Amino acid sequence: MPGLLLGDAFPNFEAETTIGQIKLHEFLGDSWGVLFSHPRDYTPVCTTELGRAARLSTEFSKRNVKMIALSIDCLEDHHSWSKDILAYNCEDSACRSLPFPIIADSKRELAVALGMLDPDEKDKDGLPLTARCVFVIGPDKRLKLSILYPATTGRNFDEILRAVDSLQATAGKRVSTPADWKPGDCVMVPASMPEEEAAALFPAGVYTKDLPSGKKYLRYTPQQ
């Protein structure tokens, strides 16, 4: 069945990549994972996207996130195109390589299985290309978050990093992050947590906003 939902176990597929044959779960190990697909090598938007992803890769590494890209192109194209991406980033493409592998899904098996195709974008044989899909996978190998943009819309990798920060700030903790949250901003206390418990759990303080309903659920606490 194409399409993965939140909480689904992420398949442990085997794939050919620019760093050799991998099995996804072994590649990820205990890390978080960001798997992102692009329509085609040697195309303009994809080059800007993978360039941005490469520039942000140290930020993802710091957060214990392994990145892996995917398209339906062959390994040879991935390798040569990588030099263009590095040159776009103004880096010496002769002596560097991309900081993450790219999967060569030339038979479209993963693209179909993971629901990554964009029916509006076809190659010269009339077959659909991969869309701009992002899956964030937790250390438990379950899907934590996904986005699905069409070929015409380049993604915002800073938003993906922000979302990873939120996932990590809240995983296993009894807090959540409000709209537009950034690291360092206050986080929110669960509506169901009794006042005394919140006071004990969040010694830095709990701030409650008064609301017409009189209910005391809009509660902030500094991020710990």
Added chain:
Amino acid sequence: MPGLLLGDAFPNFEAETTIGQIKLHEFLGDSWGVLFSHPRDYTPVCTTELGRAARLSTEFSKRNVKMIALSIDCLEDHHSWSKDILAYNCEDSACRSLPFPIIADSKRELAVALGMLDPDEKDKDGLPLTARCVFVIGPDKRLKLSILYPATTGRNFDEILRAVDSLQATAGKRVSTPADWKPGDCVMVPASMPEEEAAALFPAGVYTKDLPSGKKYLRYTPQQ
């Protein structure tokens, strides 16, 4: 089948909302649509999110986008909670109403059909709540873009607006938008378009970046 893919026809469901019974396609008319779900009324993150969505609603209207929210709560809760959202936005909740309707999916029928549930977040009866799902629907009633965040991670409605701007800037046009694009930035020329055609189609100029591959696909043109 839960989970909608890009290009799928968006179901013309009937629903109970804070503005009465609607059929989705009739509600949308010729507009674009943004359907977004939240876990629960009277909860902290959802209040900040719907507050942010309400503040941005004139921006969405300007772009001919109709917004509609959804959760598994009942109509009565939606109505009373709306006053809290307006108060959170520092607006007079006595004489105003939210600028978009909220669907009351109290039987979870739409949440299940559209793959919106978050298995990690359950109500007191152990049933899963709705995740933070966003569907952007085109005037052709097909899915253009989707995001799926868990209950713990508040969304970024500015990114949703940016994505809508890209969808609209590229719909029916032979351009696409690079990573992190904002309205007014240059757009990109399709890799497959011959040089002469690009020169004729984009009289404001086409700028090509030199790349190690020698291929001439990284081409920008001012947004028209």
